[in-house]
Amino acid sequence: MAKGVEWALHTLLNLDMIGGGPVGSGQLAEAHGLSPSYLNKQLQQLARAELVVSVPGPRGGFRLAKPLEVITLLDVVEAIEGGTQLFHCTEIRCCGKIGELSPPPTDACAVNAAMRRAEQAWRQALSAQSLADIRAELDRTPMTRQVIRSALN
Amino acid sequence: MAKGVEWALHTLLNLDMIGGGPVGSGQLAEAHGLSPSYLNKQLQQLARAELVVSVPGPRGGFRLAKPLEVITLLDVVEAIEGGTQLFHCTEIRCCGKIGELSPPPTDACAVNAAMRRAEQAWRQALSAQSLADIRAELDRTPMTRQVIRSALN
DNA sequence: GGCTTACTACTCGGATACTGCTTGTCCGAGTTCAGGGGG
């Protein structure tokens, strides 16, 4: 899985901790020692998914488009990964000797269906958790907010 | 996700349909028009995971090590993927400005924990389905067994 | 003094290289089978 998902999740949480005005990608990258340009790329994908809004010009940057309560892990994963599924069926059942001898398939591939069921469970578990839940977890260490705010000032 | 998982699943099902003696990787590859050498590589990983047993020499090949009832989708995925997890936490919370200002972390990363929960749901859904379930699905088209046997004779 | 205007600096945005892993290929080690020779 793409490393950018981790970057995006932490960055979205940081954006919420700061609150208010837009924050530049350089500043956000510096907070976790990331590559500014590449984080910018991820933020662009989050902007396309309308999870953040981008503000051009000086004093510009990115800010959250919605409260964390309505942003699920699935939203972030799909924004970064681009909606590609974990298991991609290439329909090999239709190739080779077996494919030639078999009649054209009328129903879905059973292997694909089974893998999809599992993937569906994953997606459901992702969509059941919002970023606000993670924020609540982080707030159990009270210093966190303070540290993040002073690191992004 | 690796394409080899799909290859392995179909090949394991074919091995069961044939039943009995070992089948060479070349023959199994021909059944679906796959690269013989690469399929052989996947079968070796299945052998290491003790899902199949390899028989060297002429008339050798691979045969199932267990009945399909006790082989789950998770077994196959882990055999091919090698136990790597979908989301790998790189602990970026300990890097950069935030990492320097934060005290050494005492608990697990909340982002990682949330992603792990979702991944756990995926793995559980995978382990809840055995290859015998997929075989049952395939047997709803009665011709299937016959086609596979004649393709691998 | 107030307004307009040009400039500068800073931001996003997309086009451009690089790297690691999945994918694919090749050749060697080992084993079974077959055939020939000897008892």
Add this chain to the structure above:
DNA sequence: CCCCCTGAACTCGGACAAGCAGTATCCGAGTAGTAAGCC
């Protein structure tokens, strides 16, 4: 006729390249703020 031995062919097994997606980088387009100039 039966047994042993040698050879060959076929299999797995791991070491060796190629292609591609993820990773990382750079520079241009656009905008807000600023400062100077003009009315």
